[in-house]
Amino acid sequence: MAKKEFKSESKRLLDLMINSIYTHKEIFLRELISNASDAIDKLCFIALTDDKLNMSRDDFKIFIKPDKENRTLTITDNGIGMDKDDLENNLGTIASSGSYKFKQEMSEKQDDIDIIGQFGVGFYSAFMVAKKITVVTKKYGCDTAYKWESDGADGYEITETERDEIGTTIVLEIKDNTEEENYDEFLEQYRIQGLIKKYSDYIRYPIMMDMTHSRVKEETKDSEKPEYEDYTETETLNSMLPIWQRAKKDVKQEEYDNFYREKFMAMDKPLHTIVTSVEGVVTYKALLFIPSQAPYDYYTKEYKKGLQLYSSGVLIMENCEELLPEHFRFVKGIVDSADLSLNISREMLQHDRHLITIAQNIEKKIKNELTSMLANDRENYEKFFNAFGRQLKYGVSADYGMHKEELQDLLMYYSSTEKKLVTLSEYVDRMKEDQKFIYFAVGENISSIDNLPQTELLRSKGYEILYCTEEIDEFSLQTLMQYKDKRFCSATNDDLGIENDENKEEEKDSSAILTFVKETLGDKVSEVVASKKLVSHPVCLTAKGGISFEMEKYFNAVQPDSGMKAQRVLELNMNHSAVKAMESAVQTDIEKAKKYAELLYDQALLIAGLPIENPGEYADLVCSLMV
């Protein structure tokens, strides 16, 4: 038969296919195996209604055969096959999909069939690695077999040929290596095995290959110098039924754990496994894991968030970021849906309504699972929170607090009274009747906050204080602003909304000493006030305005030239003997009184965890007062 040319548009399309559509050459195998699987599906479907076709599901298979010597890779299936018209229409016309048409016809008959092919282009991806493709095929119900041959650019040729069985064999003549490209890899058994595992592991029919391994020769087993021999075995390379397609009740937790470790190269055991199957506007299955520990690169740019996305068991994307919100980026897992509108290369998804719906559902599902874990499995939830709580707090502060309502009930902070992590709801439920605010204190660690003088009054009144020991803690509370109508209030705030009875008396006549200290310290402090919150400590610093000391420290660490400085208010405990000593020194030895004022200020800086402006001067000052 005379050689037929691809139509000119087709030629350009083919060129596009080969050079532009796919980023990875390796996907050609996924496409050919998907075609083989579709072909088997079609024949399986016919077998259901046609008794003459004496085949059951177990008879179907896909066979892969690399041949290094002849540089060929052969893919054989015993699916429906193609006749001459099919070859013309489907392999001679780019972007014509017999599979899509088949699916359309079936759905008109109301039979839903899970077919992979839809664009009519996947086949041609094989030209990325092959210089010539030969297809030998015999269609179910036909007596004649046909051979389709093409070297890509010059069109194709169809001739009659011999073939006993129904089905299709595709022989790729693999290209020679070039300086830039290594094509030999597509003839290596382990590389092919790896590609099948990666992209086609869940194709429902066995994908088989003769695998050659090495073993010690039986007769040399006990000798000092054992000899090796090669042996070949036919192996099934794909798992076929994905674990997420099996009913949850039939899968042991251990199997889920192993799947998690293998799939995501994790060392830990997942803390929580979520299995979900949704049918409705959009149909999908998801298998999600909450890891028990953060991967070493979790808080770095290297960590990639996302879920693996499958469509009808074929891997579409390793990391589909759109499926997870930033605040749940620690979740690992897979989503499988046949409803996605894939783009032609199956590499990216077009802006997909279904994908958005799935992502929304998944976000809700994760939130609900965490909520019930918090309610019913506190120990594990705390483990989770220790690993990923910081992420939730970032989530509260991110996007101008857009997700705060969703996340606030999942937050935990260390409590001064409970000496463990507590939730905001637990705090509010325990609040004293007259308590106006939810109090928090910021510091580097638990013991430094335990010793913060500013918290003395709150403690003496028995109020619970939430400890903010991570940079993000204070930002998260500031973003929340309030919880169940109770505002947050920093322990270092001027106004704690409570009276300090012990200091009441003294408030009236302390203005002279306050003015003296302010004049002595000058611009170092913006104000000096009589403290309402100190009980046993003489001094403390509080920050006025929106910037706290912890923020000052944080910004100065990440951006040293930011010039960010909290306004310092020095609080004096008018009942404290050190302050009284300074007061009397004002009358007797004004220079000494000035030294006391400097010393008390430096102490306040130290307690607040802020650097003393001049440590040498401070040491001299202490010494001068000792002699």
Ligand SMILES: Nc1ncnc2c1ncn2[C@@H]1O[C@H](COP(=O)(O)OP(=O)(O)OP(=O)(O)O)[C@@H](O)[C@H]1O
């Ligand atoms: N092994 C096969 N057995 C039977 N028919 C096949 C086989 N391979 C391809 N075909 C036919 O050729 C058509 C075109 O295949 P191609 O891979 O180009 O596109 P597709 O699978 O339909 O869609 P997609 O581009 O989405 O993969 C298929 O729809 C199918 O009808």
